[in-house]
Amino acid sequence: MTASTALERLESQLNGNWAHLREARRRADEMQQRLLSEFAEFERDDSSIVVSGSLARGEFTAGSDIDWTLLIDGAADPWHAGLARRIAQKVKLIAAKDTGAEGTFGVMVFSHDLVHQIGGQDDTNQNTTRRLLLLLESRPAGRDDAYARVIRSILSRYLLEDRGFLRGSPFRVPRFLQNDFARYWRTIAVDFAYKLRDRSGKGWAIRSAKLRMSRKMIYVSSLLACYRCHLDHDAQTWKKLVDSDDGKSRIVEYFENIFRQTPLEITAGVLLQFPHLAGSAHKILGAYDEFLGLLADGRTREHLETLPEDDADRDPTYQKARQLSHRFRDGLLEFFFDKESGLDELTRNYGVF
């Protein structure tokens, strides 16, 4: 096998065998190709069909659903609603199960709120979720004009309105963006408790496992995406970049390229920079590989989806998932509080206060 992605290079360097990660990526690419062909007739320059979730992360398993939105960046058109309905009909025929119940996906989403409502009362939970998932786990299924425009506009807001990032801070970390990622992660954690109450415990075990692993991985990758800028530039090259005539465009392009990668790729990319963290990398990605193995097994997944909260302490499958999440967490703590790499200092400054 030729190692071409950061994850493949890391697997090869560490002599790992992350077969579940590879299989999930293969399935995701296969489904993406199918969607490209199914959605071809829906292509327009003012809208993009955007997939999120495990499909966009390259972690697609047999039981995965297909989260999608019709992202609209153009003039209002009464026919957009009809287009969204047709996409929903197609997805229903292809997907293993229905799109999530919160109404965040499977609908039309308009660019203006995503770009203009960052913070403040109108930045609803749903708006924050859609905006940040667009950066962290999304892929256009077809023509990407609207998608690319909206991503750049969102990044422009976060990066170019952050005075400290461009001018003042000794750390080259975009704090405005990182703060919103932190807010989003805490929102997910709080919503976990909300859903437990709202759904009377239904689906608790699978949501718990996902919160501890895949949701956390999104936050991990968001922090690392922000840290990357500090790691990739020294003070002098950063000042030169900011002061250059094209500084703004180059900064937006830099982050655009980072967020084109999946959370696993972003994480593997940073781990590759620090060979002394091989042990942590083994824990983080080895545990994640096994977690995807659990989800890929239809019976295990179904078991976790229906397991009552009261039975979880005695349930071997849930306990296995829990142990994996502990190994994952331990690896992350070593990684993020490592002194030699400088991540410790970044985490104390950005991940804590």
Added chain:
Amino acid sequence: MRPIGFSTGALAHADFRRGLAMTRAAGCPAVELSALRQPELFPMLDALDSLDLTGFQYISIHAPSQMTPEFEQAACERLLAERWRNWPIVIHPDAITAFALWRRFGSLLCVENMDKRKAIGRTARELNLIFQQLPEASLCFDIGHVRQVDPTMTESYLILRDHGARLRQVHISEVSTNNRHNRLSMLSIMAMPAAAHRIPADVPLIIESPVTQAEMADEIGRARRALPLEPVPLHEQGDARIDSCAVCHPGA
């Protein structure tokens, strides 16, 4: 001072003589003779010797934006006959079906970046594919198109970074979400200076805004503010520039 002029097609629909007369009356040193539709090209080329073009430092021809294969071949031959004039031929990449025909124009062929309607030629990466087919061709940088494709102007930076060495002329106007060329608005005047430093002072600006004779001088002023010769410092861009524009240019 940048040489500035107008596209005759923007000033007078399918009437190059009137567009030319308006451009001359406005005292512009540059003009683009536009034949955007097939039937307009040959009559315009036939009339070239009879037109009074004295005083224009820069003249270009805009080829039709859509052509049948038969017409494309005939248009190429006819345009080649005018090659001695050394006028750039502006072409939409999606109008080309036979690249070999157009390769013969060398650097006189001026490929324009496209608006979001088109499937090709909109971004630096897409233009790369076109220039692989037309290695000697130059670039007509349409800043209205690129701003429509990417309002953050990141794509503008990428196009001029990757293809700026080919830059021959600039098209400037505001392009709406419905792909119509409009007059430059405050939004464009705020956004476009990000590209100004990558456009050398001697590269002609061809305005494609549909304006009346009375509006031409004002539109030239807007174009100069959108692409100033002096770079706008980073700290004066964005909101700070909105304030200064509103004060210095009320009603713009």
